[in-house]
Amino acid sequence: METSRSEAIVLTAMDYRESDRIVTLFTLQHGKVRGVAKGAKRSVRRFGPALEPFARLSVELVVREGLSSVRSADIVTLYPRIRQDLRSIGLAGYAVELVDRYLPDGAPSPRLFRLLTAYLERLDGGESVPSDRRFFEANFLNILGYRISLDRCSSCGVDLLPGAERRVGGAGTVLCAGCGRYGAPIGPDTAALLARCVATGRFGAVLFPPAFLQEVGPLLDGAIATHLTRPLNSLAFLKQIEPD
Structure with missing residues (x-):
């Protein structure tokens, strides 16, 4: 061998x-x-x-x-500064568990490797902000072929123009106002920032204001959960240390 x-x-x-x-x-x-x-x-x-x-x-x-x-x-x-901070440990553990649970054996993905190492370096540098987790998730889904469609309703297929009202549908999908009348809203500015996440590979280039994080969080959480067969252990830990 x-x-x-x-x-x-x-x-x-x-x-x-x-x-x-x-x-x-x-x-x-x-x-x-x-x-x-x-x-x-x-x-x-x-x-x-x-x-x-x-x-x-x-x-x-x-x-x-x-x-x-x-x-x-x-x-x-060993990313020593991550290991000195409970929140950073939780976020690093979440990132590696996502990769482990999504990635099949023996499938090289240099883009995903670069994304993961960049996120760990960001955490180790003490620069990480809440937007970085959502930036990582958006690019993670995009690299693996699960990019969230922001420009078309996942139910009826109508085109969603930049200023259109969007709603969160089941399994992390985006719906038009008619199809998703009971879903949480996704404002046009939030959708634009989410689209920018996958257009740039640099952490810190996209920052979600707190209100936008509240909108994009359920969408990304749903998109990730729909491809898992069981809940992430690291996500439960994260919710304990940062419930918001």
Whole structure:
């Protein structure tokens, strides 16, 4: 079996048997890989403290169907400032759980890898604001082919002009005023900012005022939840530490 080296973000890690760890990695070259790191709990030279959630690594591995073999891991960064702040831990955990739950095994996505690392860097820099989570979600859905349609009613198909009234429909869809008369409103300015999120790849370029966050939140939450088979553990934690 051929050994390769790849950049990776740790999505999950758990102890296995007496000295091993099973990890799920989002690698730049191979996509999502689940593997066993033999002796990881006692081999400081080969692994040290590397195999922790949302750590960024350079890993040496043998990719196989089923469980791959993680031979060694060098730390690029553990994002230490994230780990000093409860809110940042919650947001980083949410981001990596989303990637783990959505991404199939063995499907490389360099754009998603760049988005995830940019978000972790933003959190680690202490610059993150509530808009960044929604920016991450909008681009996450777009990259994976689940972009929210803002220009056409998801029910009747009528075109929604820039100033048109929009409403939140089921499963994170956007409806016209007639089809979504009971849904929460999405103002034209909120829709314009959401569209800008996927037109730029730079965190901080789009800022949602508090009132706009209240509008865009249910829409993105619904769009994400509709593609999941069970609730996100990290989302429950986030709701505990920042209920608004």
